[in-house]
Amino acid sequence: MKTSFTANNPAFEQRVRESFALQNAMKTIGATLTRVMPGEVSISMPFNEELTQQHGYIHAGIISTVLDSACGYAAFSLMAENAAVLTIEFKINLLSPAKGERFEALGRVKKAGRNITVSEGEFYAYEGENKKLVASMVATMMAVYDREATEN
Amino acid sequence: MKTSFTANNPAFEQRVRESFALQNAMKTIGATLTRVMPGEVSISMPFNEELTQQHGYIHAGIISTVLDSACGYAAFSLMAENAAVLTIEFKINLLSPAKGERFEALGRVKKAGRNITVSEGEFYAYEGENKKLVASMVATMMAVYDREATEN
Amino acid sequence: MKTSFTANNPAFEQRVRESFALQNAMKTIGATLTRVMPGEVSISMPFNEELTQQHGYIHAGIISTVLDSACGYAAFSLMAENAAVLTIEFKINLLSPAKGERFEALGRVKKAGRNITVSEGEFYAYEGENKKLVASMVATMMAVYDREATEN
Amino acid sequence: MKTSFTANNPAFEQRVRESFALQNAMKTIGATLTRVMPGEVSISMPFNEELTQQHGYIHAGIISTVLDSACGYAAFSLMAENAAVLTIEFKINLLSPAKGERFEALGRVKKAGRNITVSEGEFYAYEGENKKLVASMVATMMAVYDREATEN
Numbered sequence: 001m002k003t004s005f006t007a008n009n010p011a012f013e014q015r016v017r018e019s020f021a022l023q024n025a026m027k028t029i030g031a032t033l034t035r036v037m038p039g040e041v042s043i044s045m046p047f048n049e050e051l052t053q054q055h056g057y058i059h060a061g062i063i064s065t066v067l068d069s070a071c072g073y074a075a076f077s078l079m080a081e082n083a084a085v086l087t088i089e090f091k092i093n094l095l096s097p098a099k100g101e102r103f104e105a106l107g108r109v110k111k112a113g114r115n116i117t118v119s120e121g122e123f124y125a126y127e128g129e130n131k132k133l134v135a136s137m138v139a140t141m142m143a144v145y146d147r148e149a150t151e152n
Numbered sequence: 153m154k155t156s157f158t159a160n161n162p163a164f165e166q167r168v169r170e171s172f173a174l175q176n177a178m179k180t181i182g183a184t185l186t187r188v189m190p191g192e193v194s195i196s197m198p199f200n201e202e203l204t205q206q207h208g209y210i211h212a213g214i215i216s217t218v219l220d221s222a223c224g225y226a227a228f229s230l231m232a233e234n235a236a237v238l239t240i241e242f243k244i245n246l247l248s249p250a251k252g253e254r255f256e257a258l259g260r261v262k263k264a265g266r267n268i269t270v271s272e273g274e275f276y277a278y279e280g281e282n283k284k285l286v287a288s289m290v291a292t293m294m295a296v297y298d299r300e301a302t303e304n
Numbered sequence: 305m306k307t308s309f310t311a312n313n314p315a316f317e318q319r320v321r322e323s324f325a326l327q328n329a330m331k332t333i334g335a336t337l338t339r340v341m342p343g344e345v346s347i348s349m350p351f352n353e354e355l356t357q358q359h360g361y362i363h364a365g366i367i368s369t370v371l372d373s374a375c376g377y378a379a380f381s382l383m384a385e386n387a388a389v390l391t392i393e394f395k396i397n398l399l400s401p402a403k404g405e406r407f408e409a410l411g412r413v414k415k416a417g418r419n420i421t422v423s424e425g426e427f428y429a430y431e432g433e434n435k436k437l438v439a440s441m442v443a444t445m446m447a448v449y450d451r452e453a454t455e456n
Numbered sequence: 457m458k459t460s461f462t463a464n465n466p467a468f469e470q471r472v473r474e475s476f477a478l479q480n481a482m483k484t485i486g487a488t489l490t491r492v493m494p495g496e497v498s499i500s501m502p503f504n505e506e507l508t509q510q511h512g513y514i515h516a517g518i519i520s521t522v523l524d525s526a527c528g529y530a531a532f533s534l535m536a537e538n539a540a541v542l543t544i545e546f547k548i549n550l551l552s553p554a555k556g557e558r559f560e561a562l563g564r565v566k567k568a569g570r571n572i573t574v575s576e577g578e579f580y581a582y583e584g585e586n587k588k589l590v591a592s593m594v595a596t597m598m599a600v601y602d603r604e605a606t607e608n
Contacts, residue, residue, distance in 0.1 A: 024204045025211035052176045059177035060239045061220045065213020087212045088572060089596055091243035091395045091547060093422050095415040111399040116544060118397050138442055140545055240420060241444055243395060243547045245574050247567040263551040268392060270549050290594055292393055328508045329515035356480045363481035364543045365521020372517045391516045395547035
């Protein structure tokens with residue numbers, strides 16, 4: 001499968017994977033980076049009852065966590081070598097209860113810019129043969145260059 | 153401190169606390185429910201390096217998780233006895249890096265309705281004497297009545 | 305072209321067109337309803353210098369007005385005969401300046417429900433042979449039944 | 457009344473008023489700039505039946521148009537002399553029908569930064585002695601410096 005974007009940095013996949021490995025939150029959630037393409041990233045996670053809300057489904061915020069990472073790394077995959085990525089804001093719509101055996105978050109760049117990149121994400125639940133759309137996200141990411149990177 | 157709302161259900165605090173206790177995600181995050189008022193809820197959490205993103209700050213999605221619960225329970229505190237609360241959607245703006253010793257999420261109802269309630273949330277970082285606004289949320293909650301509650 | 309939705313009401317197109325005709329704001333903007341399918345609606349408008357912001361492009365709020373109508377009528381096209389549609393909330397991302405000879409807003413249902421429907425919208429600018437994505441929207445719509453319809 | 461912000465540019469009010477005067481959309485809507493403070497702007501408009509939706513209330517997109525200008529100019533009032541302001545994205549929640557004799561949009565900066573400023577807005581309806589909250593907005597604004605200003 002191909003995306004319509006071209007990565008500026010040939011080492012984009014390695015950069016994304018190295019940064020993802022630094023996200024302790026992903027380890028705690030049990031999320032793994034399954035696919036990295038220019039402008040598109042997938043992250044998988046199993047059901048985990050330690051991450052549920054009051055009705056036994058995955059908490060909307062945990063869904064957001066995985067989608068935010070998917071959207072952020074989709075954006076980061078297109079950024080220059082000296083850029084870091086920061087989430088400015090995101091919005092999520094919860095469409096169905098997050099019940100299933102495992103889940104997948106897909107993040108895709110909608111519009112890439114030098115400073116601002118907008119990504120979209122979808123979160124799916126898998127149960128046996130069934131796949132269901134659980135949530136959708138729109139996220140605005142900012143590239144931050146050189147040393148100002150992590151201080152916003 | 154008082155809020156401008158009146159709870160329909162005199163047992164609102166107990167209901168909120170019982171439901172919060174069912175959110176395993178809050179235990180995993182180490183979040184505790186510190187205050188429950190009609191239309192207003194506070195949740196605290198310590199810094200925890202297992203919940204960080206790639207720069208060592210609390211992951212935006214974890215911030216969202218706590219804010220979503222604060223906004224949801226602020227809405228739930230005003231709902232009738234036979235209602236459950238579901239998050240329809242939320243939006244978060246990340247304003248400063250989430251660094252600090254501990255954090256507090258404050259959720260407040262902006263407009264309560266029989267079906268739809270809109271809440272606002274703020275997430276603060278505390279470090280020594282300093283308090284800093286890290287993120288703000290707007291969340292749309294839906295009351296679901298009787299048995300249809302958890303199936304959306 | 306076909307959509308993946310089936311309209312509950314065989315008169316869906318007529319209902320959408322009649323309601324659209326009541327939106328005086330659409331007349332003022334010069335917007336016309338170009339296509340009505342189950343779960344999908346297109347609205348066109350010409351460039352009009354009376355609707356610009358300070359740099360001479362169409363104002364982001366005017367873009368929102370047309371996209372909100374497109375998203376709302378996409379949702380309405382799937383609703384039952386005794387339902388009215390209300391916008392609960394929407395979010396728009398502005399991706400490029402709204403310059404062009406004419407514009408088209410496309411609204412599509414993402415998830416339809418009895419009470420809540422989520423639609424997505426895209427706003428395109430046309431200039432000669434060129435088509436450019438100007439903005440994207442996510443909107444949450446509510447079906448309101450019978451006489452409670454217009455009072456929220 | 458005072459705000460907690462200090463304008464970087466002593467001519468902030470004049471700059472805001474001159475830019476507002478260039479927004480033809482504001483003239484078409486009949487909106488006037490009533491107050492300009494550092495980080496806070498108010499805009500008023502009368503009821504106008506040419507701006508309504510299908511139930512006879514002001515269209516949600518027209519509300520967005522006025523709120524976007526209020527939020528944008530609140531941000532612009534704090535920006536440097538060589539900066540222009542662009543809306544990156546906004547989200548609006550519609551809380552009550554926009555019926556009334558006149559309306560006021562209030563935009564306030566929540567967090568100002570060199571590149572990104574987040575503003576909040578509220579839209580009120582006035583009818584006789586009554587004032588009612590109709591909608592609330594969160595908007596993300598970007599400062600663009602020097603000649604790159606209007607091309608995103």
